[in-house]
Amino acid sequence: MARVFGKSSAEAVQREKGRLAALEQLDLFNGPRDSGFDRIVRLIQQIFDVEIGLVSFIDGHRQWYQACSGLSADEVPLEDTFCRYVAADEQPMIVQDAMKDPRFVAHPAVTGPEHIRFYAGVPLKTKAGITIGTVCAIDRAPRSFGRRDLCVLEELAGVAMDRIELMQTASTDSLTEALTRRAFKREAEQLIAAALRHRHDLACILLDVDRFKLVNDTHGHAAGDEVLKAVAATCRANLRASDLFGRLGGEEFAILLPHIGAEDAMAAAEKLRAEVCARPICGDFGTLAVTASFGVSALSIVGRDVDTLLAQADAAMYRAKGSGRNRCVSWSSMQAANGMGARRRVLKAGSVIFNDRRSTVDCTVKSLGVDGAGITVTNTAGIPSEFRLAIKAEGFETACSVISGDRQNLEVAFR
Structure with missing residues (x-):
């Protein structure tokens, strides 16, 4: 079963469908780096005196960093991110010391080399109130975070959303001079x-x-x-x-x-x-x-x-x-x-199911036709050449064969 931020109810599935539709409309994923977002994450570091600032979007299987200062990764599987709780509840979340929080005490980001201890995240919401990502302040030492701090972080999330809306009107990419x-x-x-x-x-x-x-x-x-x-x-x-x-x-x-x-x-x-x-x-x-x-x-x-x-x-x-x-x-x-x-570009949450349904990998369906699809996963290693693809929000599941792919992308034909 595809996970929807840890929930499986019909209401949660439909909410996820609407959230991905909002993301698709904004056309944000895998977009170019943007100096405006880079400034926001630097401000987060300076205002709160933390090591890590983050502006992210969340698709069907991952959290993707639109701008990040202090972490080396560009993305992280949704199941491995603190931010999935913010997205699920659509409310801010503050973790003053992850080692004292039962949700995160054994989390690899806490126990591993990143050594995350403090997290403050707020939802990044459209004007329609749909959560499409998060804005976060993160540190490797425990710390407090008061109401005034939270208000400032929420204001920075508003600035990030203003930047997103401004990007919708741009016609030329500033780096390459190509059309946006x-x-x-x-x-x-x-x-x-x-x-x-x-x-x-x-x-x-x-x-x-x-x-x-x-x-x-x-x-x-x-x-x-x-x-x-x-x-x-x-x-x-x-x-x-x-x-x-x-x-x-x-x-x-x-x-x-x-x-x-x-x-x-x-x-x-x-x-x-x-x-x-x-x-x-x-x-x-x-x-x-x-x-x-x-x-x-x-x-x-x-x-x-x-x-x-x-x-x-x-x-x-x-x-x-x-x-x-x-x-x-x-x-x-x-x-x-x-x-x-024919194929058509889409943005849908899906699941790759194999090993007699004992193994499930979350994916994002990026293109879809009557007889095939293009999907993205965190890592294609371990996914067999034949599996079942499910798109829960559409009530859809079918057998697939891999046509081609790379480390994160697969093109499949339906069988």
């Missing part, structure tokens, strides 16, 4: 409508920088920023003025090509792949050889909207990563090999 995800999708819808109206071709390319997390972990975020700027500049230099170029996530970019069919789009993707691969990136960090994996989809009878095109290009891109990276794969080739129909 929301602006890209808005303009893509117009181009797709024109293509359907005038019956001309249109294709989508999605690219993801290979092993980008390793760049950040090894050389720092400044080096990662230089990589992203260089990849974006290479793409723009090789695109037409009529092409649409956007940054969808941290290291993920999308391109829409009007008047281009599937075959020519694959050629364009291969050209971009070769150009990115041929341009080492130099800086104070040394010289980095960078590659990217590409997925291609095209307008068709079943692929007639931006979410479908992106979901299908995304599935092809993960096939490229699973096949060795630094290559291009088309959705049409996957479709021919596996007989798959």
